[in-house]
Amino acid sequence: MSLVLSGQGEKASPLLRAARKYSAYLSYPLALCGLLWLLALPYSYFWRRVYFSENAMLPGQVQTIFGAPSHLDAIKQLDTALQTADRAQAIESVFAGMGLDTEVQHFSYDKVPRVENATGTNVHGILKARRSDSVEALVIAASWTTADNDSNVNGVRLLAGLAKYASEQTYWARDIVFVVTDSGEMGIETWLRAYQGLSTSAPLFVRSGIIQAALSIELPPAKMYSGLGVYFEGKGGQLANLDYVNMVQYVSRLERMPAYLHGVSDVSRKSSWWTKYRAAAQMLLRQVRTQAFGSSAGVHAPFLRYRIDAITLAGIPRANDPVFALFKSQIVFADTDVPDIPSAQQIGRTIEATMRSLNNLLERFHQSFFFYMLPANQRYLSIGDYVPAAVLMVASLLVQAMHLWWMQGPKELRSDSPQTRITRINAYYALLR
Amino acid sequence: MRGIHTLLRLLAAVFVAHLLCSTGTAKVTAGKIKKFLDTDNHTNNWAVLVCTSRFWFNYRHIANTLSMYRTVKRMGIPDSHIILMLADDVACNPRNCFPATVFDHPQKTTDLYGDNVEVDYRGYEVTVENFIRLLTGRVTTNTPRNKRLLTDDKSNIFIYMTGHGGEDFLKFQDSEEINSYDIADAMQQMWEKQRYREILFVIDTCQANTMFSKFYAPNVLSIGSSEKGENSYSHYHDRDIGVSVIDRFTYYNLKFFESVDMSSKHTMADLISTYNISLIHSTPGVRTDLFARELEKTYLTDFFGAVQEIELTAEPYPIGKNSVS
Numbered sequence: 001m002s003l004v005l006s007g008q009g010e011k012a013s014p015l016l017r018a019a020r021k022y023s024a025y026l027s028y029p030l031a032l033c034g035l036l037w038l039l040a041l042p043y044s045y046f047w048r049r050v051y052f053s054e055n056a057m058l059p060g061q062v063q064t065i066f067g068a069p070s071h072l073d074a075i076k077q078l079d080t081a082l083q084t085a086d087r088a089q090a091i092e093s094v095f096a097g098m099g100l101d102t103e104v105q106h107f108s109y110d111k112v113p114r115v116e117n118a119t120g121t122n123v124h125g126i127l128k129a130r131r132s133d134s135v136e137a138l139v140i141a142a143s144w145t146t147a148d149n150d151s152n153v154n155g156v157r158l159l160a161g162l163a164k165y166a167s168e169q170t171y172w173a174r175d176i177v178f179v180v181t182d183s184g185e186m187g188i189e190t191w192l193r194a195y196q197g198l199s200t201s202a203p204l205f206v207r208s209g210i211i212q213a214a215l216s217i218e219l220p221p222a223k224m225y226s227g228l229g230v231y232f233e234g235k236g237g238q239l240a241n242l243d244y245v246n247m248v249q250y251v252s253r254l255e256r257m258p259a260y261l262h263g264v265s266d267v268s269r270k271s272s273w274w275t276k277y278r279a280a281a282q283m284l285l286r287q288v289r290t291q292a293f294g295s296s297a298g299v300h301a302p303f304l305r306y307r308i309d310a311i312t313l314a315g316i317p318r319a320n321d322p323v324f325a326l327f328k329s330q331i332v333f334a335d336t337d338v339p340d341i342p343s344a345q346q347i348g349r350t351i352e353a354t355m356r357s358l359n360n361l362l363e364r365f366h367q368s369f370f371f372y373m374l375p376a377n378q379r380y381l382s383i384g385d386y387v388p389a390a391v392l393m394v395a396s397l398l399v400q401a402m403h404l405w406w407m408q409g410p411k412e413l414r415s416d417s418p419q420t421r422i423t424r425i426n427a428y429y430a431l432l433r
Numbered sequence: 434m435r436g437i438h439t440l441l442r443l444l445a446a447v448f449v450a451h452l453l454c455s456t457g458t459a460k461v462t463a464g465k466i467k468k469f470l471d472t473d474n475h476t477n478n479w480a481v482l483v484c485t486s487r488f489w490f491n492y493r494h495i496a497n498t499l500s501m502y503r504t505v506k507r508m509g510i511p512d513s514h515i516i517l518m519l520a521d522d523v524a525c526n527p528r529n530c531f532p533a534t535v536f537d538h539p540q541k542t543t544d545l546y547g548d549n550v551e552v553d554y555r556g557y558e559v560t561v562e563n564f565i566r567l568l569t570g571r572v573t574t575n576t577p578r579n580k581r582l583l584t585d586d587k588s589n590i591f592i593y594m595t596g597h598g599g600e601d602f603l604k605f606q607d608s609e610e611i612n613s614y615d616i617a618d619a620m621q622q623m624w625e626k627q628r629y630r631e632i633l634f635v636i637d638t639c640q641a642n643t644m645f646s647k648f649y650a651p652n653v654l655s656i657g658s659s660e661k662g663e664n665s666y667s668h669y670h671d672r673d674i675g676v677s678v679i680d681r682f683t684y685y686n687l688k689f690f691e692s693v694d695m696s697s698k699h700t701m702a703d704l705i706s707t708y709n710i711s712l713i714h715s716t717p718g719v720r721t722d723l724f725a726r727e728l729e730k731t732y733l734t735d736f737f738g739a740v741q742e743i744e745l746t747a748e749p750y751p752i753g754k755n756s757v758s
Contacts, residue, residue: 055490056488056489056490058490058675058676061670061672061675061676062672062673062674062675063672063673063675129527130527131527131532132527170530170532171527171528171529171530172527173526173527173528356675359528360489360490360528360675362488362489
């Protein structure tokens with residue numbers, strides 16, 4: 001403030017007087033620089049290659065075994081149970097049959113505030129680690145519907161298979177909780193609140209330790225899956241740790257079913273710079289939109305509110321693959337009751353490798369970035385790369401504000417009456433010119 | 434030491450019977466025994482094996498140390514003369530698919546952990562302070578015997594260290610560091626207190642050669658796995674366990690030791706000549722300027738084994754007030 005005040009009066013140095021006169025004009029270049037900086041972000045020169053920061057993860061270093069007959073039998077068991085019983089009961093019976101500690105949670109929530117009430121059911125089963133204390137837990141979650149309101153029954157069935165696989169292994173260092181909800185994000189949010197002990201209306205009694213990381217599975221109905229999509233944003237700008245995203249992408253590539261960010265594969269390297277720029281800009285805008293508007297981000301989003309790193313792995317049905325679209329008419333689309341999950345082994349092994357890496361962790365993800373933007377697969381922009389754009393824009397506003405303060409003139413010229421003030425300010429400026 | 438005393442005691446019992454008639458040859462025997470007891474060689478061997486890492490992903494450092502432990506045991510150093518410092522959180526780690534075992538090869542032929550392993554400093558006891566106290570002998574009064582380095586001026590000590598390191602430092606258990614000056618000073622203290630005859634210092638970490646660059650105590654032979662600015666690499670990766678199980682430098686040392694046993698006359702020069710940079714993927718270094726003997730004349734069993742020098746005499750020799758020593 002003393003800088004601002006000292007510019008007033010006749011004894012001000014030439015520098016300060018020039019600043020006073022021209023500071024209004026400084027704000028426009030600053031805003032322009034900020035905008036240019038933003039526009040430069042989709043240009044690949046400024047991107048950095050991703051790398052693993054957490055040494056403990058050891059991604060993809062262990063042989064994956066998901067796909068054994070017993071795992072797929074669990075899926076068949078669930079199918080049979082789904083035909084006879086109610087969905088929650090079916091899941092609960094399958095989990096209980098594997099030896100997990102299960103609980104069903106019934107809750108109600110405002111679907112449309114003060115207008116529409118809805119009820120929901122969550123079922124969860126806890127696999128207690130045999131050789132470890134239950135201080136920590138991992139969560140694998142699935143909703144009965146996907147984010148696009150498709151049926152996610154394939155996701156739930158794969159979850160049952162994974163639960164069977166996990167229950168047969170002895171090397172878990174933490175408990176694994178398998179959750180199935182029928183109300184999407186709202187259901188998981190309610191479940192989490194109850195798990196943390198914050199809910200009295202629908203409490204949970206069967207609980208485990210603190211949750212280190214979570215994974216949500218979404219498999220829309222399809223005959224085949226051509227790839228996976230990774231969704232990592234939560235609401236209000238919260239993101240899963242970059243190590244988690246990198247790890248999932250890495251292990252999925254090892255299983256030859258690569259997980260792309262938001263399901264969008266890379267543009268060909270031979271395409272023009274404009275195509276690449278546009279693709280990167282679209283990817284960045286997609287992330288900005290999800291984070292800025294706090295819209296539906298996936299079943300993993302509620303976990304991020306509690307600082308639990310979580311991502312959603314979504315299968316991309318093959319028919320949506322543009323290359324395959326040519327043959328669309330020749331494919332028989334499966335309805336929700338598919339006898340097998342296509343690519344179950346690949347997707348299941350990707351998730352298995354993720355679970356093994358999460359198992360290897362000693363602490364929560366803390367080594368890599370929490371604030372980042374991902375313009376393309378395997379590339380990132382850290383906060384130091386994109387925040388200066390915002391800082392420049394804010395700086396331009398600050399300079400304008402400073403200028404307006406200076407415009408008030410010296411203290412002697414100020415008075416309560418706006419009219420007097422304006423006359424005095426005009427006179428003051430006449431003096432300056 | 435104990436072996437020689439037992440032998441001499443036996444001889445003394447026989448001496449009583451032959452005392453009167455063998456005064457002439459007794460003088461020859463006396464000369465031999467005097468020469469034997471006044472020898473400048475080492476008389477006992479100790480090993481200090483330190484693994485400075487903990488956590489599951491550092492499985493290979495535990496495997497390195499345990500492999501060295503098995504090697505020196507096989508070559509004759511007893512557990513009472515081995516100080517083993519391990520975090521020891523790997524064999525019974527819940528993440529271990531093969532509980533209570535530690536392997537150093539994907540074929541899992543030898544279980545290094547087994548039934549017969551004696552860890553002296555385990556878990557959080559492996560600290561820089563404990564290590565320096567151990568070396569210099571300045572342990573607290575209630576330190577148990579197995580945690581003390583009870584060496585004397587005729588002991589040869591084999592010190593092996595492995596873990597994560599850098600230029601002039603070594604990371605201890607993710608919370609502290611020891612630097613090369615600390616170890617150099619500790620060794621000088623040991624020399625002044627006459628706590629060793631010769632030391633072989635082997636270190637397998639990144640930039641290992643910097644760790645012995647600051648030594649100044651005499652009679653220390655140092656071998657490191659990589660130069661300044663170089664990393665040391667892991668070797669075998671086991672896809673069942675999901676970790677790397679051994680480091681390259683240690684692995685190639687162990688490979689050489691497969692052909693060595695208690696009776697071998699291999700020398701340090703033989704061992705060092707087998708180091709192949711293209712296999713180890715880093716440049717091993719050897720520091721001999723502080724070491725009095727030549728490497729071609731220094732047997733591996735001088736450090737890695739506990740070979741007793743035994744000289745049989747035809748005549749008995751009295752020990753006690755009449756003895757020469």
